[in-house]
Amino acid sequence: MIIDTHVHAGEYYRHYSARFAQQMTATTDLAPEDLSAPEAKLLAEMDAAGVDRVFLLAFDVRRVEGFSVPNEFVADLCARHPDRLTGFASVDAGTPGAAERLSEAVTDLGLRGLKTAPCYLRMSPADRRWYDVYETASDLGIPVLIHTGYTPSRQADPRFFSPLLVEQVARDFPDLTVILAHLGTPWTGPCVELLARHANLYADLSIFGSYQSLPTVAKALAHARGSGVLDRLLWGTDFPFASMTGSVTRMAELARDPGPWPDDSPPLSPREYEALMGGTAARLLASAAPHAAPAPRPNR
Numbered sequence: 465m466i467i468d469t470h471v472h473a474g475e476y477y478r479h480y481s482a483r484f485a486q487q488m489t490a491t492t493d494l495a496p497e498d499l500s501a502p503e504a505k506l507l508a509e510m511d512a513a514g515v516d517r518v519f520l521l522a523f524d525v526r527r528v529e530g531f532s533v534p535n536e537f538v539a540d541l542c543a544r545h546p547d548r549l550t551g552f553a554s555v556d557a558g559t560p561g562a563a564e565r566l567s568e569a570v571t572d573l574g575l576r577g578l579k580t581a582p583c584y585l586r587m588s589p590a591d592r593r594w595y596d597v598y599e600t601a602s603d604l605g606i607p608v609l610i611h612t613g614y615t616p617s618r619q620a621d622p623r624f625f626s627p628l629l630v631e632q633v634a635r636d637f638p639d640l641t642v643i644l645a646h647l648g649t650p651w652t653g654p655c656v657e658l659l660a661r662h663a664n665l666y667a668d669l670s671i672f673g674s675y676q677s678l679p680t681v682a683k684a685l686a687h688a689r690g691s692g693v694l695d696r697l698l699w700g701t702d703f704p705f706a707s708m709t710g711s712v713t714r715m716a717e718l719a720r721d722p723g724p725w726p727d728d729s730p731p732l733s734p735r736e737y738e739a740l741m742g743g744t745a746a747r748l749l750a751s752a753a754p755h756a757a758p759a760p761r762p763n764r
């Protein structure tokens with residue numbers, strides 16, 4: 465079972481602003497139009513890469529960036545492909561009623577997680593305005609995926625890039641499952657050590673695993689293995705910002721070739737590879753949903 469835990473719904477002309485799309489792709493080989501991931505393109509990429517399921521993310525940054533990928537849009541896609549897509553809602557704690565919107569997205573729309581973008585919203589993930597949102601997520605039994613690390617968006621606030629800001633959240637909500645996006649790139653070492661301090665924290669490899677050199681990725685995985693947290697890392701891509709096919713190929717190489725690995729650390733074992741590529745994500749979804757999932761409402 466291969467699960468990509470970090471995939472963006474949304475289409476360039478329909479959702480993203482031109483400014484955002486330009487800034488996000490300026491230093492890559494991508495064109496702004498490549499940020500579009502309509503249904504057919506998403507499913508074709510999953511099939512080509514052998515990906516069984518993805519966590520499909522809404523993205524609410526309207527207050528700062530002037531656009532959002534709405535919860536309803538993600539819920540519609542997930543209702544059409546419940547066997548392939550697990551939807552994550554997104555809310556902005558800087559606007560009133562965020563906790564209620566999350567509650568509705570889970571109870572009425574059938575979404576199964578929350579994605580937040582604190583630095584894009586110029587807020588710390590530990591800002592007290594998030595606390596009733598975290599409380600609600602904890603009550604609903606859903607995981608919270610928090611953007612951590614660098615972003616090329618120039619509207620974002622770099623004071624809030626650090627994954628270490630999540631430590632206070634991990635302490636204050638010990639029952640909340642939190643996933644740190646991008647392994648906190650470029651602070652991947654401190655991010656691994658943060659996971660070692662808090663059993664409720666996970667991290668995804670999106671962007672980091674696709675764009676860093678294989679020795680850099682292997683070194684981070686070896687550090688995670690040595691710190692006892694490799695079983696809380698989740699493979700993900702950030703598609704369409706990175707390809708699934710390319711990333712699956714790279715991960716398979718890290719399971720086969722000792723070349724990129726440090727001398728004292730072997731390649732991923734079959735068991736480690738299976739956990740990283742989807743086993744842990746499947747377990748997390750199953751255990752993080754103690755409440756019966758409501759039937760998704762199609763065609764809203």
Ligand SMILES: [Zn+2]
Nearest residue numbers: 470472645702
């Ligand atoms: Zn992302």
